[in-house]
Structures are given as C-alpha cells and as structure tokens.
Amino acid sequence: MDWLVHTEAVTQKGQISLPYRWxxxxxxxxxxxxxRDEGKILGNRCPSCATVYVPPRKNCGACFREIDDxxxxxxxxVVTSHTVIRFPFDLHPAPVPxxxxxxxxxxxxxxxxxxxKENLNxxxxxxxxxxxxxEQRCGNILDIEFFRLI
Amino acid sequence: xxGRELIYEAVSRSLVDCELTIEDIDAIVxxxxxxxxxxxxxxxxxxxxxxxxxxxxxxxxxxGTTGTSxxxxxxxxxxxxxxxxxxxxxxEKNSESDTTGAIITCSDPIWDxxxxxxxxxxxxxxxxGYLKRSGATQEDAARVAVRDRTHALNNPYAHLRKPITVQxxxxxxxxxxxxxxxxxxxxxxGACAVVFASEEAARRIxxxxxxxxxxxxxxxxxxFGDFDFDxxxxxxxxxxxxxxxxxxxxxxxxxxxVAELYLPYSYAGxxxxxxxxxxxxxxxxxxxxxxxxxxxxxxPINPSGGVISTNCIGATALLRVAEAAIxxxxxxxxxxxxxxVNSLATGFGGCFWSDVFLMSSCMP
Amino acid sequence: xxxxxxxxxxxxxxxxxxxxxxxxxLVYEVTRDALEDSGLTLADIDNVITVSNDFLDGxxxxxxxxxxxxxxxxxxxSTVEGDGTFGAFYGAIRVLGGFRSTLVVAHSKGSxxxxxxxxxxxxxxxxxxxxxxxxxxSAALQANSYMEKFGLSEIDFAKFSVKNHGxxxxxxxAQIPLTITVQxxxxxxxxxxxxxxxxxxxxxxGAAAIIIADEKTAMKSxxxxxxxxxxxxxxxxxxxxxxxxADPRALRxxxxxxxxxxxxxxxxxxxxxxxxxxxxxxxEPLWLEGLGFCKPGGxxxxxxxxxxxxxxxxPVNPSGGVLSAHAVxVAGLVRLIEAALQLRGEAQGxxxxxxxRALAHGINGPCGQSHCVWVLxxx
Numbered sequence: 001m002d003w004l005v006h007t008e009a010v011t012q013k014g015q016i017s018l019p020y021r022w023x024x025x026x027x028x029x030x031x032x033x034x035x036r037d038e039g040k041i042l043g044n045r046c047p048s049c050a051t052v053y054v055p056p057r058k059n060c061g062a063c064f065r066e067i068d069d070x071x072x073x074x075x076x077x078v079v080t081s082h083t084v085i086r087f088p089f090d091l092h093p094a095p096v097p098x099x100x101x102x103x104x105x106x107x108x109x110x111x112x113x114x115x116x117k118e119n120l121n122x123x124x125x126x127x128x129x130x131x132x133x134x135e136q137r138c139g140n141i142l143d144i145e146f147f148r149l150i
Numbered sequence: 151x152x153g154r155e156l157i158y159e160a161v162s163r164s165l166v167d168c169e170l171t172i173e174d175i176d177a178i179v180x181x182x183x184x185x186x187x188x189x190x191x192x193x194x195x196x197x198x199x200x201x202x203x204x205x206x207x208x209x210x211x212x213x214g215t216t217g218t219s220x221x222x223x224x225x226x227x228x229x230x231x232x233x234x235x236x237x238x239x240x241x242e243k244n245s246e247s248d249t250t251g252a253i254i255t256c257s258d259p260i261w262d263x264x265x266x267x268x269x270x271x272x273x274x275x276x277x278x279g280y281l282k283r284s285g286a287t288q289e290d291a292a293r294v295a296v297r298d299r300t301h302a303l304n305n306p307y308a309h310l311r312k313p314i315t316v317q318x319x320x321x322x323x324x325x326x327x328x329x330x331x332x333x334x335x336x337x338x339x340g341a342c343a344v345v346f347a348s349e350e351a352a353r354r355i356x357x358x359x360x361x362x363x364x365x366x367x368x369x370x371x372x373x374f375g376d377f378d379f380d381x382x383x384x385x386x387x388x389x390x391x392x393x394x395x396x397x398x399x400x401x402x403x404x405x406x407x408v409a410e411l412y413l414p415y416s417y418a419g420x421x422x423x424x425x426x427x428x429x430x431x432x433x434x435x436x437x438x439x440x441x442x443x444x445x446x447x448x449x450p451i452n453p454s455g456g457v458i459s460t461n462c463i464g465a466t467a468l469l470r471v472a473e474a475a476i477x478x479x480x481x482x483x484x485x486x487x488x489x490x491v492n493s494l495a496t497g498f499g500g501c502f503w504s505d506v507f508l509m510s511s512c513m514p
Numbered sequence: 515x516x517x518x519x520x521x522x523x524x525x526x527x528x529x530x531x532x533x534x535x536x537x538x539x540l541v542y543e544v545t546r547d548a549l550e551d552s553g554l555t556l557a558d559i560d561n562v563i564t565v566s567n568d569f570l571d572g573x574x575x576x577x578x579x580x581x582x583x584x585x586x587x588x589x590x591x592s593t594v595e596g597d598g599t600f601g602a603f604y605g606a607i608r609v610l611g612g613f614r615s616t617l618v619v620a621h622s623k624g625s626x627x628x629x630x631x632x633x634x635x636x637x638x639x640x641x642x643x644x645x646x647x648x649x650x651x652s653a654a655l656q657a658n659s660y661m662e663k664f665g666l667s668e669i670d671f672a673k674f675s676v677k678n679h680g681x682x683x684x685x686x687x688a689q690i691p692l693t694i695t696v697q698x699x700x701x702x703x704x705x706x707x708x709x710x711x712x713x714x715x716x717x718x719x720g721a722a723a724i725i726i727a728d729e730k731t732a733m734k735s736x737x738x739x740x741x742x743x744x745x746x747x748x749x750x751x752x753x754x755x756x757x758x759x760a761d762p763r764a765l766r767x768x769x770x771x772x773x774x775x776x777x778x779x780x781x782x783x784x785x786x787x788x789x790x791x792x793x794x795x796x797x798e799p800l801w802l803e804g805l806g807f808c809k810p811g812g813x814x815x816x817x818x819x820x821x822x823x824x825x826x827x828x829p830v831n832p833s834g835g836v837l838s839a840h841a842v843x844v845a846g847l848v849r850l851i852e853a854a855l856q857l858r859g860e861a862q863g864x865x866x867x868x869x870x871r872a873l874a875h876g877i878n879g880p881c882g883q884s885h886c887v888w889v890l891x892x893x
Contacts, residue, residue, distance in 0.1 A: 009534040014259050016572055016842035018251050021189050022639050024245065025152035032640075053756075055641055058155045061751055062197035064162075064172040081662075081759065084707040089630050091646035100651050100706075102755045111755030113642055125662050141641050153641070183575070184568035184595070190635035191567075193596065194879030196827045197752050204767060206747045208604065209595045211568065213575035219592050223604060229611030231515070232745075345802065368591045372538075388588060500578050503784040 027058045030070075035143040039133045043108050045069040054108040055141075075131040076150065077105035084120050093142065099123055103147055115146045122149055152470070153187055153243050154199035160341035161201050161239060168345050168355050172201040175345070176233040179223040180209055181216040181466030182241050185252040193409040200239055212369065213256060214412070214499015216240060217467025218507055221495075222365045222390070224346040234351040240468035241341035244461075249337050256500070262374055269414065270334060272374055275325035276502075277417035279379035281328065283432065286420055288328050290435035292319035294419030295333055295458055297444055302455025304445075304485035309338040309460040317376040319416070333416040333458075340462030342469045360478035360493070360509040364396035372442075377502045386496065386504035387425040393506040394427070397514070399492070402427045402449075403442075406508075407490040408477045409451045410470040413458060419443075419451070426496075445487065453477065453485040467497030471507050478511050515775055518609045518741035519732040520890070522552025522617075522725035528689040528839035531625035532719040537571065540721035541621050542583040548617065548723040549585075550622050553736025559725065561590040561613045565601035565620035565843050569632045584619045584723075595766065597791075598722065598847025599876025599886035603745055605726050615727035620844045624717035636880050638753070649793075649880065650714070654706035656759040656881040657796040661708060663760040666809030668708045671795040672699035673817050675837060678792065681835025684863035687848075689718050689839040694818045699795070701887075713795040714842035722847045724854070740854040743871075744778070744889035746771025752883065765804030765875075765885040773806075776889035781827055781873075782807045785889070787856050787866045788873040789849035792835045797882065801875060802830065805887070824866075832856070832864040846876025850888060857892035 024032060027044070034040045044067045045052045046060035054073060059066050082101040085092065092098070094117050101123070102111035114131075116123060129147040137143035151159070157180075162289055165171060167488045178200055180193050181264040189195050191208035193202070200207065212219040217240040224238035250268040257266035266272070280286060296316055302308035314332055322331040345355075352359040368385035378384070390402075399405045409426075413419045420434040428449060438444065443451040452458075455474040457466055474495035491512065497505035524547030526532075526540055535543075541564070549556065562584050566576035573579055578594035583590075590613070594601035598620035604791045605616035633649035673696060682691035686848065694712060702712035725735075732739040748771070750764040751757050769781070778784045792798040792803070799813020807828065808816050822830040831837075833852040836845045853872035855861040871891050878884040 007534075011533065012260055014572070016185075016255055016262075018185065018188070018248055019640070022187070022246050023152050024640055025155045027155070030642055051611065057198060058151070059158050059198065059755070061201075061203040064201050067683055080755075081655045081659045083649055083658050083709075085654075085705075086703075087645060087650070087705045087708070089648065091631070091634055091648075093644075093645075093646050096162060100645070100647060101656060102655060104755070109673060113645060113647065113754055115645055125658070150287050185574045188635060188639065190569045190632065191879055194749060194883045195636070195638065195752055197749055197883075202749055203751055204748060204764065206768075207749045208600050210592060210604075211575070212577055212593050223592060226604070226608050226611040230607035232607060243525045252574050255573055256578055258579065259572070367592065368588060369577070369581050369591050370587045370589075372580070374576055389587060435669070442705070500575050 023059060031055050032139040036137040036139040041073045041075055041105060041131065043071055043073050045071060050079050051109045052107060054105055054109050054112050058144055073105045073107045077103045077129060079127045079129055080104050080111045081125060082123055101147065103129055114144060117146045119149045153241065154196045155237060156243065156339065156341045157196050157241050158199035160343040161237065164343035164345055169343065170235065173454060174235055175201060175205065175237045176203055176235050177203045177227050178207040178239065179220050179227065179235045180207065180239040181211055181220040183211060183213060183216065183254060186247050186463065187243050187247060188247065193293065211242050212500060214463060215369065215467055215497040215503050215505045216464045217469065218471060218495065218497030218505035221344065221471040221507055222367065222466055222505065225362050225365060228346050228348050231396060234348045236346045238344045238346060238468060239341065240371055240465035242462040242464040243339045244337035244463065245339050258373060270329055271326045273415050274329045275379050276368045277328050279402050280294035280417055282419040283380060286306065288320065289316055290420055291333060291416035292316040293438055295319050295416040298452045298456040298458040301453050301485065302459035305454045308455040309336055313336040329415055335414050335457045335461035338460050340465050342465040342472055346466060358479050358511060360475035361513045363510045363514045364393040364508040366506045371501040382425040383422050383502060383504065385502055386422055389504045389506040390426050393508050397508045403429065406449055406492050406494050408453060408474065408487040409449060409494040410474040411451055411456065411496045412467055413456055414461065414468055414498060416458065424463060452489055453482065467505065470495040470497065475509055478509050516610055517741060518606060518726055519741045520724050520854045521727045521732050521735035521737060521739055522548040522554060523854055524548040524551055524721040525687050525722040525848055525851055527687050528718040528720040528841055530689065530717060537621040537623050537721065538580055538583045541580040541619050544585050544723040545617060545619055548725050549757045551737065552725050554725065554734065556585050557565045558731060559585060559615050559617045561608055561616050562586045562617055562692035563601050563605040563618045565598050565618065565744055566593060567590045567595050567843055569635055570622050570627060570842060572627055580621060583692040585617060588872045589688060595612060596878045597876040597886065598843055599850060599874065599888065600747060601749060602724060602847060602850055602877060603740055603886055606742055606745060609726050609728050615725060615731045617723060617725050619721065619723035620847045622841045622843045623719040624842060625719050629717055650709065651706050652880045653794050654709045655754060657708050657794065659759040660800055665812055668700060669696055670814035671713060672696040674698050674792065675795040677817060677823060678831050678835040678837040681832050681864065682838035685833045687839065688834040690836065691838065709794060715793045715836045718839050718841040720841035720844050722844045722851055724847060724850060738858050738892060740857045741891045742888065743891045744772035744776030747884065747886035749879065749884035754881065759881055762800060762804035762882060765882065768885045768887045769805045772887040772889050778889060781805060785828060785871050786869045787832065787853065788828060788830045789833060789852045790830060790875040791846055791849060791877045792831060792837050794841060795837065798830060798835065830868050832866055846886065849874040849876060853890050857890055
C-alpha cells in the first residue's frame with residue numbers, strides 16, 4: 001500500500017457541549033433543601049436492615065425496599081478513607097493540594113464523599129471532622145463547602 | 151424522581167407482577183442512551199435501583215434499538231442455560247437533556263455531522279422516497295398517527311392520551327417536510343422492566359408465559375449516505391425474514407395476531423409494514439385505510455399506542471416486547487386483542503437498523 | 515456447560531496515540547486478523563458483539579461507528595458498553611444460547627478525549643461529580659483503604675509496578691516496558707496519595723478481538739481450541755461510601771461462580787497463570803486476594819515469595835498487565851487474549867511452561883465495582 005507512506009495523518013477537532021438538568025428526585029430534594037435552608041444533614045434508615053444512608057436513598061439497594069424513616073444527623077463524623085490530591089484538574093473544587101475523604105457522620109452507616117482543604121498533614125483515617133457550610137447555599141452538595149479537622 | 155428511582159419503580163412493579171422477589175433474579179441486563187442523561191456506565195451507577203447489588207449486571211446500548219437489544223440479551227442469558235430468571239430493563243429520562251443535541255453526536259464527526267441535524271430530517275428524507283415511489287399522501291401517513299394515538303386511549307401507561315384526527319395532523323406545524331409535529335413521537339421519561347425465565351422457571355411463575363420463538367437483528371449501516379432512501383427498510387426486511395423462518399411463519403398477516411412496531415413517525419407505519427410482509431409493496435395506504443391494522447382488524451398494530459404516543463428511548467423498544475408479551479399472555483385489559491397466539495415486536499434506531507422479536511403462546 | 519472455545523484472537527500494539535488510525539480502522543484490522551488467526555471466514559461467524567463506550571468515542575450510539583468494520587454487515591449484532599470481558603461474556607452466552615460463533619471486538623482511543631472528564635462522568639451527577647472526583651482520585655481512596663486495613667505500604671505496591679513493567683519487555687504489544695526499581699516508583703511524581711505516576715497505567719489507543727465458537731466450529735478452526743470452562747461476573751454497590759473498598763466481595767462472588775463452573779476447588783494450585791486487571795499497582799494484589807489466591811491482605815506476600823513472578827508457580831500478568839497498556843474496554847479482552855496465548859503455547863517471549871489452565875479478569879465501574887472472571891483450559 002504505497003500511497004499510505006505519502007499520506008498525511010489529518011485530524012479534526014470537535015467538542016461536544018450539551019446542557020443537562022438532572023432531576024434529583026424527592027428524596028434527594030429533601031436532603032439538598034435541608035442543606036440549603038436549614039444547614040442540616042439528613043439521612044434515612046432501611047426498615048429491614050437498619051442501614052442509615054447519607055445521602056438518603058429512596059430505596060435500600062441491599063434489601064430492595066423503600067425507605068421512609070428519616071433522621072437528622074449531626075455535622076460531625078470520622079474519616080474512613082482519604083487521599084491528598086496533588087495533580088491539577090479543572091473540575092477540582094480547590095487548588096492542589098487538597099484532600100478527598102470518605103466521611104462517616106456520627107449515626108450513619110455509609111460514608112459520604114467530600115473534601116478537606118486544611119491541615120492536610122494531620123489528616124489520618126479515624127480523624128474527626130466537622131462540616132463547614134457555605135455562606136451562600138443553593139441546594140447542592142457543595143452547600144457543605146468542606147469538612148474541617150477537629 | 152431521578153433515573154435510579156425510575157428504574158426502581160419499574161423493577162419493583164415487574165417483580166410484583168410475576169410474584170418474585172429480587173433474590174429470585176439471577177442476572178440483569180439494562181440499557182439506555184448515555185448522552186441523554188450523561189451517565190457513564192449507567193449499569194454500575196443504577197444498581198441500587200435495578201436490584202443489581204451483588205448480581206451480574208451488564209449494559210447494552212444500540213441507540214433506538216436498545217430496548218429490543220436488551221430483550222434479546224436477556225433471552226440469551228436464559229437460553230445459555232446459566233441463568234434461570236433474568237431481568238431486562240430499559241429506561242430514559244429525555245427531560246434531562248437536549249435530546250436532539252445529543253443524538254446529533256451519533257453521526258460520524260468527519261463525514262456526516264455537519265449535515266445531520268437529528269432523527270427527524272433523516273426520517274423525512276426516507277418519507278419523501280416512499281411518497282415518490284408509492285404515490286402515498288401525507289393524509290395516508292396521518293391515518294397511521296391517528297390509529298396509534300387512538301389506541302393509546304386504552305393504555306393507562308401511554309404518555310400522550312388525547313385523540314387526534316387526520317385534519318389535526320395535517321394542520322400541525324411542519325418540522326421537516328413531510329413530517330409534521332403530530333406525525334412524530336414525543337420525548338418521554340420512562341422505564342420498563344421485563345422478567346425472562348427458563349422453561350421450568352416460567353411454568354412455576356405463570357400458566358401462560360409468552361414464549362420467545364425467534365429474534366433477529368440487522369444493524370448493518372454506519373453512514374447515513376449508505377442508506378438507499380428509495381428502497382424499502384432493508385434491515386427490517388432481512389431481520390423479519392430471518393425471524394419468520396426461525397419461527398416457522400409463512401404468512402405474517404395471517405399467522406401474526408398482533409404487532410407492536412417501533413414506528414417513530416407515521417410514514418414508517420406505511421413503508422415498513424410492507425417490508426414486514428404485511429401487505430404488498432406500495433399497498434400499505436389502502437391496507438391501513440381498510441382498518442386492517444386497527445383494533446378488530448386483521449392484524450392490529452400498536453394496541454398500546456406505540457412510539458408516537460410514548461417514546462422514552464432506552465425503554466421504547468423494550469416496551470414493544472413487553473406490550474407484545476402482554477398480548478400473548480392475555481393481560482392487555484382494554485387494549486387486549488382477542489385470541490392472540492403469535493405476536494411480533496420490533497425495534498428501530500441507529501442508522502436505519504431493525505430488531506425483530508417474535509413470541510407465541512405455544513412453546514416452540 | 516456445553517463445550518465452547520476461543521478459536522481466534524488479535525490485538526493491536528498499544529500506543530499513546532495512533533494518529534493515522536480511526537477506531538473504525540483499528541476494529542477492522544483486529545477483526546480481519548482474528549479471522550485469519552482462526553482460519554475461519556466471515557461466513558463462519560454468525561454473530562458479532564462490539565464493545566464500545568459513548569463517552570470515550572464522543573459519539574452517541576458508539577456502536578454505529580464500528581459495526582461494519584467488525585464484520586457486522588447483514589448479521590445479528592449487539593453491543594455491550596463495559597469492559598471487554600463483559601462483552602466476551604455476552605458473546606459466550608450467545609454461543610451457548612444457539613449461535614455457532616461470536617466475534618467480539620473492543621476498541622478505544624484514549625488519545626481522542628479527555629480521560630479525566632470522561633471518568634468524572636462515571637460518578638453521580640448530584641452527589642459526586644460536582645466535587646471533581648474522577649478515576650485517579652477514587653482509586654487513591656481505594657488504595658488508602660486497602661493499605662490501612664492490612665498495614666501495607668507504598669513499597670508493597672511499587673513492587674508490582676516493577677514486576678509488570680519489567681514483564682512488558684517480553685510483550686511486543688505492550689506500550690510501556692520499563693526497567694525500574696522500587697525507588698524509581700517511590701520518587702515518581704505524586705498524583706493522589708498514595709498513588710504516584712509509576713503506580714498508574716497509561717492512556718492508550720488500541721483494539722482487540724476474539725472469536726468464540728461452539729465445539730463443531732472449534733474443530734474447524736486452524737488453532738488449538740482454548741476451552742472456556744468457567745465464567746462469572748458480579749457487581750457491588752455504587753456509592754464509594756457504601757462499600758468497603760478493601761474488600762472486593764463482588765470479585766469473590768464472580769470468582770466463585772467461575773470456579774464452580776470449572777470444577778476448581780483450589781485456585782492457587784489449579785490455575786497455572788493469571789492475567790488480572792491492574793489499572794493501578796495496588797489493584798493486582800487486591801484482586802489476587804479477591805480471587806482467593808491468598809488470604810485477605812496477603813497479596814504482596816505472593817510477590818515477595820516469588821509465587822507470582824515469571825518463574826513462580828502462578829505467574830501473574832506475564833504480559834505486563836494493564837499497567838503496561840491500558841486501552842479502556844479493550845484491556846480486559848487483552849487479558850483473555852494473553853491467557854489464551856499462554857494456553858496455546860503462542861505467548862512468545864512471555865510463555866509460561868506447562869499451562870493447561872489460565873485465568874483472565876476484567877473490571878467495570880469505579881474502583882472495580884463490577885468484576886468478570888474467566889477460567890480457560892487447553893487439552
């Protein structure tokens with residue numbers, strides 16, 4: 001295939017930009033509006049296995065039944081897993097270094113994914129943390145701006 | 151509700167319908183079109199709602215034919231002998247995205263995208279080809295839309311449930327000649343869950359299962375310019391011919407008692423029934439006007455209201471299978487066609503692709 | 515289970531960027547090569563499964579781009595969106611369910627999109643995506659959980675990187691063969707603690723194809739059939755915080771199913787070579803534990819004791835693994851291909867002696883949420 005040798009490898013650029021608007025659902029809406037309007041963190045508990053979910057769920061994945069038992073959790077918990085991020089990426093919520101952490105709030109059985117920005121040198125699994133709410137809140141997971149080591 | 155919760159609703163209802171629990175399900179197959187909700191790997195994302203936690207789950211995506219591809223996958227999961235009860239799920243939340251913007255990205259970015267502006271224009275091109283060769287009119291197509299929308303009145307699950315007339319269709323805004331607003335499907339949110347089971351498992355669930363007798367697929371084309379707009383829908387002709395042979399069907403309009411066809415727009419209800427062998431080429435308009443495809447006719451089409459009444463894409467083709475199965479099982483309520491032995495479901499999408507799915511009350 | 519076999523295979527060389535090939539070209543090439551390898555013709559193939567992902571390809575209905583290149587013209591065809599091992603699973607059950615043979619082909623061009631954005635889209639749009647999480651950061655969380663649970667160190671993980679990049683020298687298809695030391699890994703740029711650059715797999719372009727056939731068709735093929743003796747897959751919870759990231763229970767379940775089907779009761783004695791999906795250095799030991807080759811936390815010891823090195827009783831990733839070449843979706847299928855090559859005695863340069871049973875493994879979803887396990891055998 002002689003012609004291959006002499007053919008330039010042409011490329012073409014493109015970008016797909018599509019707008020989305022996701023329905024959070026009633027369960028998620030209740031959680032996010034509580035964050036926004038009351039600065040409160042809600043969870044819910046499966047009637048079969050008693051797992052307390054944060055964020056709350058419409059149904060328990062394990063038991064496959066609906067959950068209707070709501071509770072308010074405090075704003076403190078324990079780091080169960082963490083990583084200090086050192087590479088740059090546009091979508092990061094803070095400049096590096098910052099940390100992602102899985103945080104099990106007191107009273108919850110599942111851990112919530114969030115961000116820790118300060119005292120990274122003292123960050124350990126088992127450390128206690130407290131949610132810091134944003135000044136301006138709009139019904140988004142970042143209404144909790146970050147968690148702080150306490 | 152969000153997508154996961156929509157799936158949960160369909161799955162829970164399907165389990166109640168066949169009196170099983172999620173523990174009885176051995177595997178799950180799920181499908182939707184990624185960019186319509188912007189979820190990468192929707193099978194892993196939605197496990198909480200699909201009942202897939204600690205189960206085998208896989209995702210099938212073939213565009214508009216997704217629902218039938220999912221049904222066919224569920225069939226093969228059971229036919230393999232490895233799984234006894236398999237859940238097929240199709241879902242879509244078209245309200246979450248700019249559907250046309252997303253579908254445009256199905257076209258080849260180098261060769262087709264600059265001229266591909268969504269599903270409607272390419273279908274319009276097909277319609278023009280058909281009108282030219284058959285002498286059919288826009289009113290003939292409108293009669294198809296009127297039929298499907300009328301049938302939807304019997305289906306509590308349909309999205310659009312207001313009757314329309316041929317005049318309504320003719321007066322509706324022109325989108326891309328000759329397709330007008332009422333010639334074409336809506337954008338819907340919805341989910342569908344269907345339980346497939348092996349022979350032994352099926353008999354324990356219900357006295358009247360809908361046995362799968364044949365399924366066949368043709369997704370041959372990649373570029374829109376390769377489609378012969380003047381010829382028939384070749385993929386449907388080939389897939390149906392193969393399926394009829396497998397199922398031993400020699401005269402479709404006589405041996406098939408009801409058809410749930412993926413007709414995304416009215417002209418398809420003329421052209422494609424010729425490709426299915428329901429009537430001779432170019433004779434679909436008189437076939438449809440004769441009432442042969444209405445409830446009470448020789449081969450009722452879309453007792454559910456079809457795609458023109460409801461289109462939640464990932465689910466839509468699976469809904470055709472579900473509705474065709476409901477007909478065989480005798481559970482169609484007000485939309486039940488009497489004495490159904492054989493039913494036909496089809497899927498459509500991608501680059502003029504077709505899927506064909508046949509069921510019967512008689513075990514093959 | 516009826517006898518079915520892998521009778522044809524092909525893979526491209528994996529590279530950071532293949533500027534002169536579209537993925538259509540890549541799919542066509544491996545389809546053609548797999549057919550040639552099998553000695554069968556397109557007429558012998560009665561159905562096709564393509565494996566693709568709309569996000570990776572920047573195309574809705576990504577299957578539309580490659581059906582024709584995969585020999586899908588006028589054939590029954592479908593598409594799995596997920597790792598190649600899952601696509602191959604569907605291809606296998608289609609043969610068990612009535613087809614004579616399935617061609618399974620997977621492709622991806624990591625060079626054509628932004629991998630971080632694409633993997634960010636794996637995460638929940640409401641609760642996780644706004645935090646900017648993507649596959650590297652989530653893997654780091656898993657590595658952290660795993661290390662802390664069993665008292666492992668970055669050195670333990672680094673050793674796997676050294677082994678696999680070293681193994682890649684013997685694999686002409688691998689992208690990054692490297693002769694490195696543990697110290698090289700430890701001093702490579704830190705990305706997301708504890709993961710450093712040399713703990714990560716690369717971004718790759720490539721494709722791979724296999725042909726699965728029933729016994730009758732297998733007997734027609736040119737090569738020694740690689741019998742598929744056990745297959746299984748399973749998926750865990752979705753939210754990272756719902757899982758114990760250091761306890762791969764979905765993998766255990768998938769392995770159990772595959773081993774039961776294959777009649778295996780003692781995997782570390784009965785499997786001679788394994789190809790597992792090590793997207794990051796910590797994953798190989800974690801998955802080996804989930805597969806039951808050792809007790810939980812015992813993965814690093816398998817390497818320290820030489821069990822899983824080239825000359826050991828159960829070499830793992832003699833191909834260099836995913837750490838050496840990572841075309842997403844394709845990499846799992848490549849694990850199957852490498853295992854099959856070992857069984858056929860065709861794994862030039864990386865051939866393990868006396869292979870009659872091999873294991874291949876693939877993952878789907880963040881942090882190995884879903885796993886697919888294959889047990890293959892030769893006569």
